[in-house]
Amino acid sequence: MAFNRQIIIAHYTLPPVVGGVENMLEPLARIFAQNGYLVTLLAGEGEIEGHNIKTSLIPELNPEYHHVRNIQRIMRLGSLPESYEVKLHNFLRKIETEVGDIEQIVIHNIMTMPFNLTATEAFWNFMDRNPQKRFYIWTHDLAWLMNEYQDSLYQRRPWSLLKTARENVTYITVSESRRRQMVELLNIPRRNIRIVPNALKFEHFLRFCDSTSVVIRELDLFHRYPVILIPTRILPRKNIERCIDIVAQIAEALPNALGVITGIMSDEKETGSAYCNDLRSYLTSRNLAERVVFLDDLFPRLNISRRLNREVVHDLYFVSHLVLLLSSDEGFGLPILEAGAARTPIAVSSIPVFREVAGEGALFLSLDETAAVNATRLAKFLSEYQSRSDLLFKRVLNDYNQDRWWDNYLSEIFEG
Numbered sequence: 001m002a003f004n005r006q007i008i009i010a011h012y013t014l015p016p017v018v019g020g021v022e023n024m025l026e027p028l029a030r031i032f033a034q035n036g037y038l039v040t041l042l043a044g045e046g047e048i049e050g051h052n053i054k055t056s057l058i059p060e061l062n063p064e065y066h067h068v069r070n071i072q073r074i075m076r077l078g079s080l081p082e083s084y085e086v087k088l089h090n091f092l093r094k095i096e097t098e099v100g101d102i103e104q105i106v107i108h109n110i111m112t113m114p115f116n117l118t119a120t121e122a123f124w125n126f127m128d129r130n131p132q133k134r135f136y137i138w139t140h141d142l143a144w145l146m147n148e149y150q151d152s153l154y155q156r157r158p159w160s161l162l163k164t165a166r167e168n169v170t171y172i173t174v175s176e177s178r179r180r181q182m183v184e185l186l187n188i189p190r191r192n193i194r195i196v197p198n199a200l201k202f203e204h205f206l207r208f209c210d211s212t213s214v215v216i217r218e219l220d221l222f223h224r225y226p227v228i229l230i231p232t233r234i235l236p237r238k239n240i241e242r243c244i245d246i247v248a249q250i251a252e253a254l255p256n257a258l259g260v261i262t263g264i265m266s267d268e269k270e271t272g273s274a275y276c277n278d279l280r281s282y283l284t285s286r287n288l289a290e291r292v293v294f295l296d297d298l299f300p301r302l303n304i305s306r307r308l309n310r311e312v313v314h315d316l317y318f319v320s321h322l323v324l325l326l327s328s329d330e331g332f333g334l335p336i337l338e339a340g341a342a343r344t345p346i347a348v349s350s351i352p353v354f355r356e357v358a359g360e361g362a363l364f365l366s367l368d369e370t371a372a373v374n375a376t377r378l379a380k381f382l383s384e385y386q387s388r389s390d391l392l393f394k395r396v397l398n399d400y401n402q403d404r405w406w407d408n409y410l411s412e413i414f415e416g
Contacts, residue, residue, distance in 0.1 A: 006040070010106065011109065011110070012115060016307045020334055034406075040098070043061055044057065045062045063115040078152075099126070105133060105135050108138045112143060142181055175197060196405070212311070215304070228320065230325070232335070238326070244286075249376075259292040259324075295309065317338055340395060347365055350364040357400075
């Protein structure tokens with residue numbers, strides 16, 4: 001196959017940094033490489049390497065980079081630091097150097113999320129300067145429609161760029177629900193937004209990590225019922241308190257119940273730091289430390305690297321009795337696919353995108369109900385569950401399979 005095309009894929013960070021977008025970047029890069037592209041991953045931290053794939057780093061892309069953290073701390077209060085224009089100009093020059101004469105540039109989430117506003121404006125200015133290039137704004141989340149970001153967004157540049165549409169770019173998002181929100185926020189026609197759903201590569205997913213047996217022994221998982229996996233980052237919109245309350249309610253009838261929260265705490269954006277502390281205090285105040293555990297607390301004690309988080313979580317899908325995901329807002333909901341691939345029952349909040357992705361394959365819980373009512377429905381679901389996981393498995397295999405990603409979605413967008 002002749003490699004006469006090049007593409008840049010940009011995001012804040014790459015694996016082994018843990019995150020939902022990070023998880024999809026390596027398979028995405030490999031699919032482009034398999035279909036005749038020379039791929040450059042542009043990020044602030046991490047690395048993805050392979051045949052016809054390389055990584056280029058601009059440290060200032062990483063929201064956790066110390067200069068960026070200092071700038072973001074000031075900007076959350078609505079001010080621009082004195083050095084902002086200089087750093088913006090320098091950032092733009094670095095992007096220009098890294099992109100060079102490459103004509104196709106994919107930008108993941110940077111243009112709609114506030115984690116690194118200098119990066120947002122630098123890419124915006126780069127697009128202004130290079131109208132001849134083909135830009136793809138791949139949108140997973142929309143800060144202006146998320147409650148947790150409202151206090152740190154302002155009706156002026158650069159914050160306003162996060163809700164401003166650009167002409168002559170291709171918008172991509174991960175679900176019909178997100179597309180509807182983009183139409184509302186950006187005021188662009190629905191037909192101008194393409195959908196490429198998240199997907200799984202099954203031979204990679206159905207593979208176990210050696211460290212998982214250590215976790216299983218430590219938590220005595222094979223003697224706990226039900227083991228409820230809560231595969232989520234530590235953010236307020238994930239409604240982890242509700243998950244904790246449900247585990248507590250179920251444990252009243254089933255004292256061996258255990259909830260396992262998978263998110264990495266130390267690497268979260270600053271918006272999640274206080275929330276982590278609140279959750280720990282909440283567990284302590286309710287005497288639930290034996291009912292709900294954080295993997296991120298367990299790993300150091302077991303001498304397991306946090307970089308193995310994804311591998312261990314993958315395996316826990318297969319040994320858990322239920323997956324619980326109660327977000328108030330999501331762009332997609334990758335744990336639904338993972339639960340389906342593992343054929344593990346899943347209960348999710350009744351938000352439109354989860355209904356879109358799961359179809360009839362999940363139990364939907366209303367966030368308007370009390371935790372006690374949710375728990376009662378879950379207990380009944382566990383006792384009667386027979387075939388929904390099989391339905392979801394088939395849906396994931398057919399509709400969200402990475403092996404079909406290029407033919408079903410990407411080829412038409414990037415080569416059409």
